[in-house]
Amino acid sequence: MSKERYGRKLRGNILVYLVWVLSTLLTLLPIYWLFLVSIRSRVQLFGTPSLMIHGVYTDNYASFFGDATFRRYLLNSIIVSTSNAILVAILAVMATYALSRWRLQGEQNIFFWTITNRMAPPAAFLLPLFLLFTRVFKFGGWDLFDTRLGLILFYTVFNLPFAIWLLKGIIDSIPIELDEAAMADGADVKTVLLRIIVPLAAPGIAISAIFSWVFSWNEYLLAATLTSVNARTITTGLAEFVTVTGTNWGEMAAVSMVALLPALIFLALVQRYIVMGLTFGAVKE
């Protein structure tokens, strides 16, 4: 390599690093500040906003975990997200297997319909869902409003389309000969699904379950409208901080940290599939 070309390459690399270091700092700064606020006491939060760490104060977290209401919100979020992820995985495997192996009438339309569901503005669903929850799905004194079941069911509208899109490519690539060989040995659909399709598509199923989990955990608007006391989730709890308690910044930051923890944990796991996840498989890496 000539000296001149080497110099140009080095300069190019320095530029690349400058841009990426800057971008990384800008990405992390708000989250770093959030963390700082969450470990400061009320007194420390007055005056100059310093970006240094001045000791660790854990009361904000302690008061979060000590509050029965917030513990319930946290538990609700975990239950709703987990149940939804399982429900979506089961429905998606069955549906995708059908879409993959059979030529069914109106297949394209079913695909289109599922995207429309995913793309619809949640705000437009709020009123109809609210009315359905409180006035239509009503059996005696019981209705879907303010139940975890309601949230679990309705988050599938947004999660199922993605899971189907992701699994379609994976199940398509499993050779149909495997199914047929099993069937020749007398296996039925259930056996083929459980013994062949699920094990082979397991990574894809896991990814779609994780995305469903994170989406359900992150969702706010429906949870805020369709629950009031019993089924409230952590995101609604976080929003209450702004409207109800006003300026308890330390605790608000602690709740935010808890709310974004799963994102930090799952990021490394699903990093490679994020693009696919957010474009419903339209763009693959």
Next chain:
Amino acid sequence: MWSARTGWALLAPTLIVLAVTGLAPFFYVLYVSFFNWNVFSAQAGLSFAGLENYRRLVFDQAFLSSLWITIKFTFWAVLSEIVLGFLLAQLLTRDFPGKAFFRTIHALPLMVAPIAVGATWRLMMIPGFGPVPYYLQQWFGIEYNIGRYSGQAFWTTVLMDVWHWTPLVTLTLLAGLISLPREPFESAQVDGANALQTFRYLTLPMITPVMLTTLFIRIMDALRIVDEVWMLTGGGPGAATRYTGIHLWREVFPKTDYGYGSAMSMLLLYFTIVLSWLLFVAITSRGSRVT
């Protein structure tokens, strides 16, 4: 076993769940949108109103202006994200030590709950507490107050969206860029094409399908923004950042004007269906599936 009946049986649970959760609300809201239904009005229950709700909607200044600022917001946010994301994606096409680390950190905002993004930005930007207004005042003497100046509040929401979603554009365009065939670029280099020409006549046309997909997805998502903005500004000051989703949400529930709210929901859904149809056509016909 390969009878159509088995196929439909496997598909049935999904169709039933989606019918209950996606289709039933749609028809119900369509029905209600033709009625007057206000829980607090003197007259109880529903009374038929024909197209009255839709007529009111077309002349509703507050609704129209919320639609307009949503479009303005979407335009600036998505434009900035596409430009920034494309530049960053270009910088990721070559290998350099630490690339995986930068990429992972870059993807972080994509997984964060929108409501937590809003809370985080609020803590950064809120006057009298956040570091941004403080240091802008201290170092540059700039008065920055998103609770007071509409323009600043608007641009802050745009900036927040750019922070949140540029990574998606970067990663999709990167996926597109690295899947491009090498030969055209090599022959262009042999023929002595400069960087601008290569970009204009090779990169741009070849990246267009992925770019279109990204663009549509970003537009659809930006149009329905609620959570982050609600946390950051509450739609204010005044109605400066009261985007359509927030407007619908804050207008219908406190006033319990269900018939009118249904008409508003229908109109939003209509726009969405038209747009997602365009997206679907773009994805399926341009063959943007990059493998």
